[in-house]
Amino acid sequence: MGFSQIIFSWTAIIPVIVLLYYFFRKKYTDQPVSSTLFWSEIMQETRVSPYLKHLQKNALLYLQLLALLLLVLALMNPYVKKSTIAGAQTIFIVDTSATMLAGKEQSTFDAHKKEMQSLVKQLDGRPVTLITTGNTPQAVLQQETNVKNIEKAIQDLHVTYETAQMNKALDVAQAFVGDTQTSIYVFTDSLDKKQLPMEKDSVKWLVYGAEKGLTNVAITRFAATTDGKSTMALVQLQNDTDQKHELTITLQNNQGEVIMDEKISLSANEATTKTFKDLPLMDTITANIDVKDDYAVDNTQSVVLQTATANIVVDQSMHQLIQKGFQSINNNVKIVPSLQLADNQNATIVTNQTSLLQKIQRPLVLIGRDDVEKKEINGEVKTTSDALFAFSELNDIYVSALYPAFDGYKTIATVGDKPFIQRSPQGDIIVLADIADTDWPLYPSFPLFLWSAEQQLSESVGSLGIFAPNEQRSVALAQGDWSVYSQDDEFLSSITNGLLTAPMQPGIYMARSSSEEKRLIVQLQAPERVIEEGTSYTLGELQQNGKEEVSKASFVPWLILIILCLLVAEWEVQRRRGFTN
Numbered sequence: 001m002g003f004s005q006i007i008f009s010w011t012a013i014i015p016v017i018v019l020l021y022y023f024f025r026k027k028y029t030d031q032p033v034s035s036t037l038f039w040s041e042i043m044q045e046t047r048v049s050p051y052l053k054h055l056q057k058n059a060l061l062y063l064q065l066l067a068l069l070l071l072v073l074a075l076m077n078p079y080v081k082k083s084t085i086a087g088a089q090t091i092f093i094v095d096t097s098a099t100m101l102a103g104k105e106q107s108t109f110d111a112h113k114k115e116m117q118s119l120v121k122q123l124d125g126r127p128v129t130l131i132t133t134g135n136t137p138q139a140v141l142q143q144e145t146n147v148k149n150i151e152k153a154i155q156d157l158h159v160t161y162e163t164a165q166m167n168k169a170l171d172v173a174q175a176f177v178g179d180t181q182t183s184i185y186v187f188t189d190s191l192d193k194k195q196l197p198m199e200k201d202s203v204k205w206l207v208y209g210a211e212k213g214l215t216n217v218a219i220t221r222f223a224a225t226t227d228g229k230s231t232m233a234l235v236q237l238q239n240d241t242d243q244k245h246e247l248t249i250t251l252q253n254n255q256g257e258v259i260m261d262e263k264i265s266l267s268a269n270e271a272t273t274k275t276f277k278d279l280p281l282m283d284t285i286t287a288n289i290d291v292k293d294d295y296a297v298d299n300t301q302s303v304v305l306q307t308a309t310a311n312i313v314v315d316q317s318m319h320q321l322i323q324k325g326f327q328s329i330n331n332n333v334k335i336v337p338s339l340q341l342a343d344n345q346n347a348t349i350v351t352n353q354t355s356l357l358q359k360i361q362r363p364l365v366l367i368g369r370d371d372v373e374k375k376e377i378n379g380e381v382k383t384t385s386d387a388l389f390a391f392s393e394l395n396d397i398y399v400s401a402l403y404p405a406f407d408g409y410k411t412i413a414t415v416g417d418k419p420f421i422q423r424s425p426q427g428d429i430i431v432l433a434d435i436a437d438t439d440w441p442l443y444p445s446f447p448l449f450l451w452s453a454e455q456q457l458s459e460s461v462g463s464l465g466i467f468a469p470n471e472q473r474s475v476a477l478a479q480g481d482w483s484v485y486s487q488d489d490e491f492l493s494s495i496t497n498g499l500l501t502a503p504m505q506p507g508i509y510m511a512r513s514s515s516e517e518k519r520l521i522v523q524l525q526a527p528e529r530v531i532e533e534g535t536s537y538t539l540g541e542l543q544q545n546g547k548e549e550v551s552k553a554s555f556v557p558w559l560i561l562i563i564l565c566l567l568v569a570e571w572e573v574q575r576r577r578g579f580t581n
Helices: 006-023 039-048 050-075 108-120 147-155 166-177 320-329 338-343 445-458 556-577
Strands: 078-082 089-094 128-132 138-144 182-187 203-208 217-226 231-239 245-253 258-266 271-279 284-290 300-304 312-315 333-336 348-351 365-367 381-383 410-415 418-423 429-431 463-467 472-474 482-485 491-495 499-501 507-512 517-522 537-539 551-554
Touching (some): 006 050, 050 556, 089 108, 089 166, 128 147, 128 166, 138 147, 138 166, 217 284, 217 300, 231 258, 231 284, 245 271, 312 320, 320 333, 320 445, 333 338, 338 348
Parallel strands (some): 089 128, 089 182, 182 203, 312 333, 312 348, 348 365, 365 429, 463 517
Antiparallel strands (some): 078 551, 203 537, 381 410, 418 429, 472 499, 482 491, 482 507, 507 517
8 A cells, every 4th residue: 555645644734733723622611500419310321431421522523533634645645556457558369169158157258258347447548459269360359448349349259169279369469469568368268388479578478267177078979871771870978077977868850859868877087989770861960968067068969961972983084184173172082994983883973974874873973975976066155053153154165066965954054055064853964075175174163163063962962061160161052042041940141152151059050042952060170079177377577667567546535435424424413412512
């Protein structure tokens, strides 16, 4: 504690003057009274409570002296030193990953928001930069000094479920530091000291971690597949606690109906894998575990049922550019002699053998034909609204010759008025030209077309696959207005130019157009299924003119309030005694 206006200590003479005034004030003269009837009673009361009588007699003096002493203190401006945010600026780095939702009475994220709100009161005009983590760190505030704007930005923060990728957020924070004395507060669950860049002496790091002793039992892996007759599911569980847990695992279909449940016992720090066979066919399947732990987000996981992704088999007689094109977009590409193609029933086949359209049950890619002669053609390439052309515009390519079209197949691209690309009723993709008769490989649309074809033939129908929270990915969709909806038919976002931004929360969602619907799954990434021990610490010190910055909390407002109360008390004492006395 100290005094910032010690020069006003001379005012202490004022209470002394008042005290002297009471010493030399007018005394009452003795007055004889003829009756002593009440004398003994008065003396008895005085002996019983002499201090109370003294206080009653001199209450006004004590109140005035106390008020004057407090006024003297107020003039000297007493204060107490308290910790404060050091440096010329402050940076908040806020972890918004899913693990921040772990906690006992309240989540780590909510606890950190309260801590940030309390730190705002210590800013003393310093600018604040607020950075959130994720695949692309966001600077929510930049050099903001308005306290209300800072408090609102903190209040509006929410968990994005993305993996933190703290190194990216630290790099962004470093860009704001420069040579300025800076306090960087990192609000996360756990952060290794080795990750902090300590090259600059102008930075003080303050890391706030999660509380100790959080427990977690998680579904670390969930997969399901079908052979067209039944479903098989695999669930991997992990107990990260030092205690044994009894839990129930439940599998549900997309209508929420329970198709299987089983009680499981997990020993301390045990990992186990459960396999469930001969389950009924369904579009999607969700696994849940009913367990009491401090992190509930990883107790549920969903998948879209699909057959195992097939390899791509390319006919050895196909043009080298076709072989290289598919190898560049998929690692599971095999170059197979023409006579052995029919043996690869479970693969996606790329060939020019027309006869395989009837022999292979799976849809294939037919580029050119080996059963008819091609004819020269001249004209402009035009495409229809089809998912194959979501990323590959063919308007500028040149085609010199075409094979005759298949009757009954849907034409999705033409050269002039002649069919160029077709779809069969079974889903086969037909390109009625040899690659050598076009300049298509010279354009970026060629590998994009191959990628779109591979995506459509290898993935299950009606599914866009599995996404990470907020992941942006190009998807092969037919042209038109596509939007993303929740299972409750709530509109979430639009898909623009084939670029889909996945929803934030894990779960099952729908991508819809006016005539088609496809499912997509949002799943937590593997790091968000593990709870690490919380860590909090401070590294580095900031100095200002050789001294660490401190904050001074003044007592003056409280002293003024007490003085006002004392003045009211003096008035009441004087009123009861009578103002004429």
